[in-house]
Amino acid sequence: GQSLEQPSEVTAVEGAIVQINCTYQTSGFYGLSWYQQHDGGAPTFLSYNALDGLEETGRFSSFLSRSDSYGYLLLQELQMKDSASYFCAALYNFNKFYFGSGTKLNVKP
């Protein structure tokens, strides 16, 4: 399989901005997705970047740089409910996802 690298844990305070980075392998790469998963729940889709640049969806934005094999998820105006694990997932061969190890985000008051 393909390996993706992301930080294991990030801590931030309510109202802050946090960026979660992800690097991936380029061979067969089509795009990068981000998923949020709360403890005990299924992953939920946040974003997908197929092209370079920034995609904004409310408080969450996602960025992709194909030349750098790198992307990030940006979370603004953090809320307590944003405490969860965030996974980057790279799409290979058009429909097969490989997931990063996940970043546990702790939002503190």
Place this chain on the structure above:
Amino acid sequence: GAVVSQHPSRVICKSGTSVKIECRSLDFQATTMFWYRQFPKQSLMLMATSNEGSKATYEQGVEKDKFLINHASLTLSTLTVTSAHPEDSSFYICSATKPDRAYGNTIYFGEGSWLTVV
């Protein structure tokens, strides 16, 4: 509403028995589905690609005789964990690709199935 549905959402089985998990695409045909496994506090790991009408292809390290995959129709793939053991207890989740005229193909995940082997 759900686009890909999994059943059961939770299952407990005795060690040594087999358990089947279903993954259905609800309003589209999926020639290919994927099965993932997630151990507690770990990432989702791709197990296998389920191909309608042909054998599944398994990722390295996944035992094909233990995790039987059948994709008998264009809307249903099943994962059977045979001779389950406690170490097979995990979260199993499937995905399917839905053709989308506006966005190309969109990948949807099922709700996942929690398997506990006692």
